[in-house]
Amino acid sequence: MTNPRFQILLAQHYGMCFGVRDALTEAERVASRRPATILGELVHNEAVRERLSKAGALEGQLEGESASTADVIVTAHGASDRDRRRWKNAGYRVTDTTCPLVRKAHVVLARLVLEGCTPVVIGKRGHVEVRGLTGDFPGAHVVLNEPEVEALPFSRRFGVVAQTTQPIDRVEDVLEKIRRRHPDAEVVFKDTVCHPTKARQKALETLCQEVDFVLVVGGHNSNNSRQLVEKARRNGCRSERVTRSGEIRAEWFSDTRVVGVTAGTSTLEESVEEIVVHLESLGGRRKVLPRPNAAAAFSGKKLAV
Ligand code: SF4
Numbered sequence: 001m002t003n004p005r006f007q008i009l010l011a012q013h014y015g016m017c018f019g020v021r022d023a024l025t026e027a028e029r030v031a032s033r034r035p036a037t038i039l040g041e042l043v044h045n046e047a048v049r050e051r052l053s054k055a056g057a058l059e060g061q062l063e064g065e066s067a068s069t070a071d072v073i074v075t076a077h078g079a080s081d082r083d084r085r086r087w088k089n090a091g092y093r094v095t096d097t098t099c100p101l102v103r104k105a106h107v108v109l110a111r112l113v114l115e116g117c118t119p120v121v122i123g124k125r126g127h128v129e130v131r132g133l134t135g136d137f138p139g140a141h142v143v144l145n146e147p148e149v150e151a152l153p154f155s156r157r158f159g160v161v162a163q164t165t166q167p168i169d170r171v172e173d174v175l176e177k178i179r180r181r182h183p184d185a186e187v188v189f190k191d192t193v194c195h196p197t198k199a200r201q202k203a204l205e206t207l208c209q210e211v212d213f214v215l216v217v218g219g220h221n222s223n224n225s226r227q228l229v230e231k232a233r234r235n236g237c238r239s240e241r242v243t244r245s246g247e248i249r250a251e252w253f254s255d256t257r258v259v260g261v262t263a264g265t266s267t268l269e270e271s272v273e274e275i276v277v278h279l280e281s282l283g284g285r286r287k288v289l290p291r292p293n294a295a296a297a298f299s300g301k302k303l304a305v
Pocket residue numbers: 017018019020076099100101102164165194195196197265
């Protein structure tokens with residue numbers, strides 16, 4: 001079947017953020033020098049996992065009791081101080097690749113607790129970053145959907161932060177629901193959604209005005225890639241998520257004029273390039289060449305948290 005020609009448009013901001021890039025560089029550096037175990041998935045991306053596996057890194061569990069190497073690596077998603085201390089006290093050499101913006105969310109939440117607030121995290125229950133955020137505060141609440149907000153017990157003062165990769169419009173919506181649920185409470189909100197997530201979400205909104213179909217390149221268990229697909233659909237575009245070119249179905253583009261491409265914050269540039277090259281092989285023509293990613297142009301290590 002000959003596919004009709006379509007244009008390929010890349011989002012202004014897409015793909016790997018500085019937090020993931022720095023974590024990956026550090027984990028590869030450690031694993032190439034001595035045996036090391038990553039405590040969980042460094043990031044939710046299969047290509048990154050393969051790359052780390054090639055560098056010799058093993059995978060373990062943050063909540064586990066032991067690892068088969070003397071070196072362990074805390075992932076970009078972070079960990080509670082309790083877990084970090086537990087591994088150190090057990091004699092392991094701990095390399096911490098927590099993203100500075102996740103660390104900042106921890107600091108902000110701790111300050112809110114010190115100020116007497118009941119801690120609340122707007123985020124996905126069970127997500128590793130959220131587990132890390134709440135791990136030092138047994139009384140913390142995690143809310144995202146209506147029933148979770150309804151179940152939030154009254155407090156005179158709530159201190160609210162967000163999982164760094166939640167879309168800000170969703171966070172604001174949940175915040176409004178909390179305020180409506182507890183009109184007599186003071187709700188102190190600190191916006192901890194990271195700016196690379198905001199930049200990718202914003203760029204997607206712009207992209208959706210120009211395309212019919214949005215292809216999101218990202219891991220199957222990546223929260224922010226899933227959020228990008230949902231947002232594209234809410235903005236009136238058909239959208240699918242793929243990790244590799246082999247998952248692409250040519251019929252998706254049979255009545256498509258322009259295909260937009262974006263990628264989650266844990267997606268490697270080479271994965272995006274592989275997808276674009278495959279789209280070209282299906283008759284697509286690249287309208288705009290990938291531009292340097294402004295959010296990736298600096299290192300989070302320079303940020304004060
Ligand atoms: S998505 Fe945001 S918080 Fe997560 S690693 Fe990237 S910059 Fe850091």
